[in-house]
Amino acid sequence: MTRISIDPVTRLEGHGKIEIFLDEAGSVEKTYFQIPELRGFERFVVGRPVEDMAVITSRICGVCPEAHHMAAAKAADAVYHVQPPRPALLLRELLYSAFYCADHTTHFYALAGPDLILGPDTAPAERNILGVIHAVGAELAGKVINMRKYGHTVIELIGGRKVHPVTSVPGGLSHGISAEQRDEILGMGRWAVDFACTSLSLFRTSILPSAVFRELLDAETYTHRTYSIGLVDEQNRVNFYDGMVRVAAPDGTLLGKFAPPEYRDWIAERVEPWTYLKFPYLKKIGWQGFVDGMDSGVYTTTPLSRLNAADGMATPLAQEEYEQFFSAMGGKPVHQRMAIHWARLIELLYAAERWVELASDPEIISDNIRTLPTETPTEGVGIVEAPRGTLIHHYTTDSRGVVTKANLVVGTTNNYAAMAMSVDKAARAVIKPAQAVSQGQLNRVEMAFRAYDPCFGCATHSSSGEYPLDLVVYDKQGEVVAGKH
């Protein structure tokens, strides 16, 4: 049997490996998408104080530490049965909105940008952020850098640090912001709204009309009809920080909504012996294997899934974009995976608008930022929407608030089954019998999962994290015919 390995998969956060087996004729027989590590957080956080989870579990992922920080802090609020005062919630969500702007910008320009802006067949040595900078010009490159800088400035002002924020504690925050800082944050937020509009316009004028992208967007190869989940507010609009998780079926009907403590009634994680990562699926539908459709419990949680699962966006410009998006794509739900990139930019705009909205709230500079817990700690679940998907932290403690049990279902893990399917489908489409496999073709296989913005730092919390992806193709005799091994 022929075998192709892509090792490591690059331009994603963390480490992955793709093994493709070919049959006698040279067609793809089966693809395995392996995650080669695990760090064991669920075990080693046991014995640590629950308020430290917001600082320890942020080290699951340095790409989205803000998401783990918030999910852990919300879980710790629940463990202590305490509701933070409104100004603390505003500040947490403000930090989180600024984080989303920085993070979605990083993915669109640095990780996906080389494929979208330069094209999938660009030489590997050029296919990177520096190539993008050279292609879009110094002015836009400067704006991209500035967007990341502003995002991290807000994260530091509220969270205390640019990477691995520290200030969310049970019942609120350890410190607030001054009126001066608020003014600075507001100014940066208004700039972020403009930047998001510029990015959407770049997408609409330069990427969407390009023949190569259009082909990828419309291709059945990059389409999967799976369930979509995402966090929504009381009016069923997309929310990143709080709300209930809404589940939409592949045909657009709604399966239901669940609150954080009910997650185990909805989600279970399947184990396969050839990878360190588990495969979450919808428990109410059941695991039928790596297949699409109404009867398969496979779901996704991406920017596109969030748009599919919600009724709209909570801010005006993003809502307009939401409507245009579904109208251009032929209605809801959208299943073309390459549309995730477009959806990501609509979320970028929403996050920027929300940033301005929150910073404009008079209570944002209130010093009423903490409700001190008084009850005995027990158990709690915190859910936020990480950029890469719904993130669940669940802790049980002893009466001193020391963790006795932890369960973490993280963004990227939610998408593992769907990513494995996408990689398999892409491999079948691009690898043909008796044809040499080109770099660009292998890159198209990588693009199948890159759209999900997979972050295997997150996913490998359970044992040891690292990230690049490997792809190897093996022939029927087990010899490597392509890829690096």
Place this chain on the structure above:
Amino acid sequence: MPDETGKPRFAMYWAAGCGGCEIATLNIHEKLLDFDANFEVVFWPVAVDAKYADVKAMPDGAIDLCLFNGAIRSNENAEMAHLLRRKSKILVAFGACACEGGIPALGNLYTTQDLIDTAFSTPSTDNPQDLRPITRYAAPEGELSLPILSASVKTLDQVVDVDYYMPGCPPESGQIAAVVALAIQAFHGEAALPPKGSVIGAGTSTVCDECKRARAEKTIHVFRRMATYQPNLVDCLFEQGLLCAGEATRSGCGALCPSANMPCTGCYGPALADSEQGARMISGISSVVAGKTHAEIALVLDGIVDPVGTFYRYSLASSILRRARPHTDGREE
């Protein structure tokens, strides 16, 4: 070995860590453009498309500067450490995980089997056959391999020779920019590199020396936790009864956490390269605990609910403790 453009060759690698070091490096913002102008990036999986085979094909010493972040958790991490050591003229242990083991080294409090067993038996895990990942799995189409998780998390210098240490979880971006600028100067012969084995991108005193809070040399009558206490913004957090690691921790971050009204957790590592961070914290505490009798002191110390996880939050792998004694399950340390 500068390439044909005359630029030194740069590599960055992420082993058992979170990627925060990579984000902190991207956070040098506009200085990234200087970086682009001055280095040829030959391997950096999060950013560029070079694969392992490309590194293996390079001559030894072909990489001028390699920033290695993450701890050593598996045989694959160790192999990459050996490979990048061989290929790099200057290998930097970059960030707390590479320098001291970091947060992943808290895994050394349990056996590796226990870490795996827990991950595959959580309340949401559907695993009726009680499966575990198999490192050499015979799939119908051929064998699939996974890295073997080692018995303990190790620091980079417990596996290969290291030229410099750059602490922090993650290193602060200002410090990264300064180190990159120095490296550029050194490659052009305009500055001298520090002696091998130096700690770079950090201060030479303690976080307390960078902290603006007022100290009064008080004794501690009770240890408090952030869970149920809101400290004032003015006084030393340690003197307010919080377990702040500032006194045992190397300066360099600018006392960011205490400035945000949170205790230092020690991410910049031991204040002196050869000192024991946890022991220094313990000795600091023992000198200020109030109480004359054993019972009085024990009452105060009862407030410390997680000594090892607090004193060795990032430095367990590099400490004299290294790990909790493994259970007698046949796995060797």
